[in-house]
Amino acid sequence: MNKKEVFSIGVMSGTSLDGVDLVYVKFEKNNYSDFKILQATTIPYSLEWKQMLQNAIHSSGKELENLNVIYGKYLGVIIHNFMSNYKIKNIDFIASHGHTILHEPEKGITLQIGSGKEIAKITKQKVVCDFRTQDVKLGGQGAPLVPIGDKLLFGKYRFCLNLGGFSNISFDKNEERIAYDICPVNIVLNFYANKIGLDYDASGKVALGGEINQQLLKKLNSLNFYKKEPPKSLGLEWVQQEVFPLINSLEKDIPSILRTFVEHIAIQISKVIVNNNSILVTGGGFFNSFLMKQIEKHSNVKIEENNKEIINYKEALVFAFLGLLKIDNQVNCFKSVTGAEKDHSSGVIFIP
Ligand SMILES: Nc1ncnc2c1ncn2[C@@H]1O[C@H](COP(=O)(O)OP(=O)(O)OP(=O)(O)O)[C@@H](O)[C@H]1O
Ligand SMILES: CC(=O)N[C@H]1[C@@H]2OC[C@@H](O2)[C@@H](O)[C@@H]1O[C@H](C)C(=O)O
Known part of the structure; x- marks a missing residue:
């Protein structure tokens, strides 16, 4: 054009x-x-x-x-x-x-x-x-196709982290963009929030009232997926086979399940973003303030507020951008x- x-x-x-x-x-x-x-x-x-x-x-x-x-x-x-x-x-x-x-x-x-x-x-x-x-x-x-948008639209951030059903991240490594899923997020939190009649654990308030089950936390952090090198991705089948049975066998109290899983998410994410403040967080998980606090604590980072439109609409925005690149016959994958x-x-x- x-x-x-x-x-x-x-x-x-x-x-x-x-x-x-x-x-x-x-x-x-x-x-x-x-x-x-x-x-x-x-x-x-x-x-x-x-x-x-x-x-x-x-x-x-x-x-x-x-x-x-x-x-x-x-x-x-x-x-x-x-x-x-x-x-x-x-x-x-x-x-x-x-x-x-x-x-x-x-x-x-x-x-x-x-x-x-x-x-x-x-x-x-x-x-x-x-x-x-x-x-x-x-x-x-x-898939994923969003990382090229992360790079060209949000290149000022070292990391682009999305907290949706799963958490995924993209960043430059040796001048190449890489992207992968880190761990499940809302797909697990919502599943247990649903059991006490909630669509989701708003702001992480239920998790805040629970206790960390150290044995469960250790087992979650030891799952094989976390030892694999990227590129790697997660799906519902994996959660059903590996995560739900583990949680159900070791903890019954919903607040403690949520508390333990929030800790698990924060630990897994911290392995990637530790000590780096330049991070764009998008997806509904951003509104879980307790989760965000735990991520900041474990990673020793300060995550800056961003405008709600970017948090909620980054994917639609990036597809508009992919369309522009296509029309201009530029690389978009x-x-x-x-x-x-x-x-x-x-x-x-x-x-x-
Ligand atoms: N105020 C809030 N407190 C806690 N969690 C929230 C809040 N608002 C949204 N969420 C979580 O975010 C989820 C929606 O996020 P999002 O729209 O990014 O998910 P998604 O579209 O399934 O993600 P993706 O397709 O990228 O995996 C909700 O189901 C809920 O778990
Ligand atoms: C095939 C497909 O639609 N994948 C989606 C899905 O939703 C999240 C994740 O799985 C991601 O891989 C992808 O979407 C985003 C927008 C992407 O392509 O970057």
Whole structure:
């Protein structure tokens, strides 16, 4: 694109299925880190959409093709409404991650639904989507894709740490970006908070009232995954096989489980970020103030406040950025992160 200032809408639907994140952002092509989020919002899913997306994994090929179109239309309408509600007129393109239904890169499979063609038709804008397929075709994991955004948009931070279902981190090592999962976070904390009728342990208040179970803590810290060298990633299956049985066999009191797990998270994260104050923390775990305090204590760091839009919308912002790189035919997937055979420019462009 032959312009210095580029305006884009980034759209992301994350694994937790809480809703569709949208950001309207301005990028400065002379200095990528000089971006500005102009508007941001989350459109929560209805129960019906949540169930449809959750159950889609069991659908046939034909049903998935159908869902791709219907969900693409749904995203198109949401984006159209976002544009009209905020009177957004100046747009160069829309970049949409879609929703991941299948992801088995070892078998060459990754599927994000949300047809770019339908979004382009409804919004009458150029759309970039399907960011993971090409990477998987090139032998990569098709994920994570956010680290290139960490590097080029948030390069002033030594570490970018995300505290979502799992904690993941990205940073430069020997001039290459590397990224990996550190340990489970909200996927475990929420599971035990749910058992006492809470969606999550707000600010870590329940954990604060528990005691550390030293035997459990020691066993958690000794899990094999923590001895492996990166790149490495975690999934729900691992948590179900290795973490829940261990916790359930050694502790019954929910506050003490939460207290012990918070300590475990803080210890694992501290191994990476110790004594380095330059760290950007994003994801819902940032709002767990007790967890943040323990991370600061174990790591001997001070984590600075950041603006809520970055904490909540970094992924949607980064997909807008990946779209910009794709349109400009610039690298937006690092082989050092995904394991693909080369760095490449991924995504599919739809013209209205
Ligand atoms: N005030 C709070 N106190 C404690 N925990 C919170 C608070 N607000 C949010 N959280 C936690 O953050 C979670 C949501 O975080 P986030 O949206 O980053 O997760 P996610 O989309 O599942 O992450 P990812 O897909 O990146 O793994 C909530 O389920 C909850 O566990
Ligand atoms: C296949 C897929 O959708 N993966 C997501 C998922 O959600 C978190 C983690 O697993 C990450 O690997 C990825 O998303 C982020 C945005 C990424 O690609 O960087």
